[in-house]
Amino acid sequence: MTDTTPGTKGTDTLTRLEQEGEIAADYLEGLLDIADLDGDIDMDVEADRAAVSIISEATSRDLQKLVGREGEVLEALQELTRLAVHRETGDRSRLMLDIAGFRARKREQLTEIGAKAAEEAKGTGQPVRLDPMTPFERKVVHDAVAAAGLRSESEGEEPQRRVVVLPA
Structure with a gap:
């Protein structure tokens, strides 16, 4: 029950x-x-x-x-x-x-990459395409971009799927 x-x-x-x-x-x-x-x-x-x-x-x-x-x-x-x-x-x-601690260290690095890509997209007004990543890596970057106040999306097919950070 x-x-x-x-x-x-x-x-x-x-x-x-x-x-x-x-x-x-x-x-x-x-x-x-x-x-x-x-x-x-x-x-x-x-x-x-x-x-x-x-x-x-x-x-x-x-x-x-x-x-x-x-x-x-x-x-x-x-x-x-x-x-x-x-x-x-x-x-x-x-x-x-x-x-x-491999994933924890990787998460820190990816958060930094996402934040920098968000800054670049804000500064240039252009989408920023990152290198291909695993699903785990993309999720961390998407979260970092969202925390920076921007949107991101994934494009491409595995194993070449990547994050694209979109300007505001």
Whole structure:
């Protein structure tokens, strides 16, 4: 029976996201054991999605293997973790995985890129086309542009899809 009490939808969503985080953490702990890597799992809920991070007190070079060049291994692990969650819950997951702070640092860089592109579009009155980006990267830039008071859109086809910052 489903609880239809007013105001419980947010609680249900939070519980579901926490469950996704728990499933993901179990999956990732198994992966770390197989790879014989040390790392602690941190779980949170951010922007209506489960967020799981692998952090380590040891040299971050160990975890860099799980990040890969430009985050390629991290992206693959995120997809595998989402599949593990889907297998357990039957629901598609939007879980976000970070390893050794890679995504957090990338988010800071992308926010700066978005803010600079917004300044340029405001200053020149011309659209600013950025280099192709992953969906995660585009989302961060779109958010930064919106925070600067401008609009942006994506154009092109994967893997050449890019953000275009539009002047006011």
